[in-house]
Amino acid sequence: MKKTIRIGTRDSELALWQAKTVQNALEKLGHETKLVPVKSTGDLNLDQPLYEMGITGIFTKTLDVAMIKGEIDIAVHSMKDVPTALPKGIVEAAILKRANSKDLLIHKGLDFLNSEGTIATGSLRRKAQWLNRYPNHQVVDLRGNVNTRMKKIKENDWNGAIFAAAGLERIALKPENYVDLNWMIPAPAQGAMLVVAMENDEFSRKALELLNHQESKISVHIERQFLKTLEGGCTAPIGALVTIEKNIVYFKGALFSLDGKQKIEVEKTTRIDEIQGFGTSCAREVLNKGGKELMTEIRKVLK
Structure with a gap:
């Protein structure tokens, strides 16, 4: 019997557009699919700023729970909303070609x-x-x-x-x-779509493999490595952008104080075959230039 891949998504117009994009791509590959819209806590509580709700991944949490409970097989997210550490048992299955990151x-x-x-x-x-x-x-x-x-x-x-x-x-x-706003550094992975699946769901993971866009995957992984090393979660004032031209990877990232008065920036380049740990080394440069102390101050306010 052929498996129907149940696609979990938030029920906003944008989230549904993203989920349908994945649905169409999977159906073109011959798979049967079904959309399963789910309301998230982040959508339900519009009166409170995100950082005050004390949860990283507020827009992904509800879908994570639905997946772990077996109500959906895969979930489609705006990658910038996804915490750098996925819940146990859930893995990255595909990163689609990145759209406009500005x-x-x-x-x-x-x-x-x-x-x-x-x-x-x-x-x-x-x-x-x-x-x-x-x-x-x-x-x-x-x-x-x-x-x-x-x-x-x-x-x-x-x-x-x-x-x-x-x-x-x-x-x-x-x-x-x-x-x-060409001067504004985007959120790490802004413009990218991530599809996650359960680690033990070989069928769904194999189906999604063909949707991966390699250049986008390299770019967002470096940006999220930068974010993770700074320990920023999804809410701290951290921007990061990778662009790739030929075999050269260009990185620009920054950490800001909450009031915008402090800015610690880093710009570096490397070859595409030398990207191992690149995002981490960029983040360490920021931490060494006062970023460690600044992150401590930010965490005091946001805890």
């Missing part, structure tokens, strides 16, 4: 940039980088799925809000009034 600003006019203004984001990384560049601005919390956040921009008198470009592009919500 952040962008949706705005109501850009005159405010040189004066006072209010920007909305639920990300400590985006908040810290914005305040580092625009210390006179105020940053307010913005939560919810992409559609909810877009609605909140219209309802409030904020000057703008920061989004991941990939999310808006995937569900065709990117408006005309945006600018790419």
Whole structure:
């Protein structure tokens, strides 16, 4: 009897788009599939900032539990939301080709940039980088799925809000009034989709192998290695981006204080055949330049 692969996903429009992308790819390979939408704690509690909820992987936890209980076979995630250590028994099964990794600003006019203004984001990384560049601005919390956040921009008198470009592009919500924030370092693995499966589920893991995109996999693994070495979890103000040109791997990463006043940055290159431990060595450079003390301060606030 042929196995139907049950695909677990959050039930937001973006999460469903991602899950359907994986579903279509698997069905093209001849597999039978079924989507199983699940509500996550991160989607249900929109009043409290993520870091205050005290959980890393808040958007992945519900799916992890469903998988361990045998209710789903695989789960599809935005990789930037996934903790660097997966739960016991769950493994990375595929990383799809990475989409746009940039952040962008949706705005109501850009005159405010040189004066006072209010920007909305639920990300400590985006908040810290914005305040580092625009210390006179105020940053307010913005939560919810992409559609909810877009609605909140219209309802409030904020000057703008920061989004991941990939999310808006995937569900065709990117408006005309945006600018790419080329100076902002994205979250590690931003724009990448991760599919996880149970370690003992050989059928699903084998099915997903063919969906792997090698260059994307190398890039996000280095970025997440950087994040893990800094012990940042999913919420600390840490940015990392790898680009690969020919056989050269370019890395740019940074750790920020919560108020954006401190920035510890690293830029390094290596050959693609010498990437073993590259993300770790980049993180150690940041730690040695004051990052260790800064992470201690951040943890005191976020615990």
